[in-house]
Amino acid sequence: MAMTEPILKEQNILKQLKVVCSLCSLRELCLPIGFGPDELQQLDALTGSKRLVKRGEHLYRTGSEFTAIYAIRGGFFKTSVLHDDGREHVTGFHMMGDIMGLDAISTETHVCDAVALETSEICEIPFDKLSELSMVMPVLHQNLHKIMSREIAFDHEIMLMLGKMRAEERLAAFLINLSQRFSARGYSAASFQLRMTREELGSYLGLKLETVSRIFSKFQEEGLIGVQKKLIELKDTNGLKRLLGGLA
């Protein structure tokens, strides 16, 4: 039957997910530095729960109880807030090695939606256990702080982008940042698939989808990038960086 194939595929992926932190290729990104063998073993004990989130599914929703933070093993997510009038604002895009859910620690309730833009594998880390463990493992404790601090600093860059840059500068900055993030994860820095729609990208950048589309076309005419729907090729990274001028 044709029905069986996706299920088999899923089981295969689930099998691959039976890994532990000590063997995880992402641990340099996820909890960056300084763990010894003993410490990794302790981490393994609490990150038992790994699971798949299919394209379009929520990892968590605004208002749901905060119980865990999530490390992305593979795939792509957006986080967004929804308003009374139905308007959506995308607050971030998240990929392999990123940690999501940190903004909920304060209120113990999630303050945004997290949706998979492609079928993704996540590693669920119960926060109470992580807190306990970090009490006796200074290096984990420091890493937690660093990850949160890094997120605060990154958000400040986004605020700069939204507050000071023109549309072309925003898109150039986004493409350069995305390229660097792919590159840091071992993928091509010059060619990649966008996982989000023009509308989601526009929402993130504070622009309308038509504006995003127009500027993609303009960049292509100028030979800065190649665009084929969601496939982006950076042809002149320095040219893009020049667009940023004094900013960023």
Add this chain to the structure above:
Amino acid sequence: MAMTEPILKEQNILKQLKVVCSLCSLRELCLPIGFGPDELQQLDALTGSKRLVKRGEHLYRTGSEFTAIYAIRGGFFKTSVLHDDGREHVTGFHMMGDIMGLDAISTETHVCDAVALETSEICEIPFDKLSELSMVMPVLHQNLHKIMSREIAFDHEIMLMLGKMRAEERLAAFLINLSQRFSARGYSAASFQLRMTREELGSYLGLKLETVSRIFSKFQEEGLIGVQKKLIELKDTNGLKRLLGGLA
């Protein structure tokens, strides 16, 4: 001599600064909840260093080494990033009870400038000692996480403001937020002095100073607020909130 008076005034303030966390009226704001007497005593031990920062002086600068976080006992600060071309972007305004410097934990270097907009009293908390102490004091540990998490969530609101709101909505949202913060600290919610210039406020909101000035005038004509230079009076808070419509 006329010269002696400011010095005397300063000594008086310094004398007032000889307080400890256990007696500090701000501790509910600063490190919010759940400390017992023992724990407060331990906190006292590490927050020895309190000092004055005069109007216009830097508390820390971009690139300087990160050694401590700072709790504001009184006064008003802005944080900002400076660009090659001389343009400044204001990332935040900070008042009594706020904690500054958390974004530097990741890089161990400050990534923004912190400047006093009026003569202010700050409480310097060495971060290495705070980290040590939080290892043996779970409630402090939790509070640190909550403060950082709160900052992340707040930054997301600012991103929404910069990305989705029109100029009038931004200013209305800012005034309402500022009013609530003053109110939470025991000051009037309806009448307060702005500590920042129109230019600094515009930089924070992603607007030009002329636009800020024009909208203040417009709000005044409409009876929403009273404006006398930096003295702001909220006359119709509900009217301001109505301006936000579906947003925030």
Add this chain to the structure above:
DNA sequence: CGTTAACTTGACGGCCCTCAAGAGAGGTGG
């Protein structure tokens, strides 16, 4: 092959920026 979602492109208008001039407040020195 029909339907739907996503994207592209054009025309027009409004919001906000730019440029400019002037007023008011605060500080300094005579």
Add this chain to the structure above:
DNA sequence: CCACCTCTCTTGAGGGCCGTCAAGTTAACG
């Protein structure tokens, strides 16, 4: 005490960037 300077704020006129509205194309999927 007042003239003078500087910083800040206000207000006006004009223009440009980007949002709005609309129509058409492409791609994906049943």
